[in-house]
Amino acid sequence: MKQLITMLCIGLLSFSMNAQAKIEFKSDTIDYGTIEKGSNGVRVFEFTNTGDEPLIISQVKSSCGCTIPKKPKDPILPGKTGEIEVKYDTNRVNPIRKTITVISNAETPTVALKIKGLVVDSSKESVLEKKDKSIVQQ
Numbered sequence: 001m002k003q004l005i006t007m008l009c010i011g012l013l014s015f016s017m018n019a020q021a022k023i024e025f026k027s028d029t030i031d032y033g034t035i036e037k038g039s040n041g042v043r044v045f046e047f048t049n050t051g052d053e054p055l056i057i058s059q060v061k062s063s064c065g066c067t068i069p070k071k072p073k074d075p076i077l078p079g080k081t082g083e084i085e086v087k088y089d090t091n092r093v094n095p096i097r098k099t100i101t102v103i104s105n106a107e108t109p110t111v112a113l114k115i116k117g118l119v120v121d122s123s124k125e126s127v128l129e130k131k132d133k134s135i136v137q138q
Helices: 002-018 127-137
Strands: 023-025 029-036 042-049 057-062 067-070 081-088 095-104 110-120
Touching (some): 029 042, 057 067, 057 081, 067 095, 081 095, 081 110
Parallel strands (some): 029 110
Antiparallel strands (some): 023 042, 042 081, 057 095, 067 081
């Protein structure tokens, strides 16, 4: 009888150790393209928990203060989808190349997401446009 109980406990433990959350993103990169200064900088990474345990995202952090990620508050049940919202400060006129790190209880506990693009200010002339105008005027 003790052997039977021991075998059942070992079986249950090994089964529970194999059960795990899995996070699968639709895409690991969001391309803003070329956007205007001051435009909407909010984008969303969509994901699914393809595992068999609830997915708990414990932390989402950005490589810079100009990007603010927002994680789901509640666990994502198996088969369900969730979102990580990312807000980039589009008042910064520059190329966008940022990394968002997601930490969870998933089989792969750390995932790196990327955003890229270019923020432009069309109300200002570029250095090349100024140079072209000065050449034409000569």
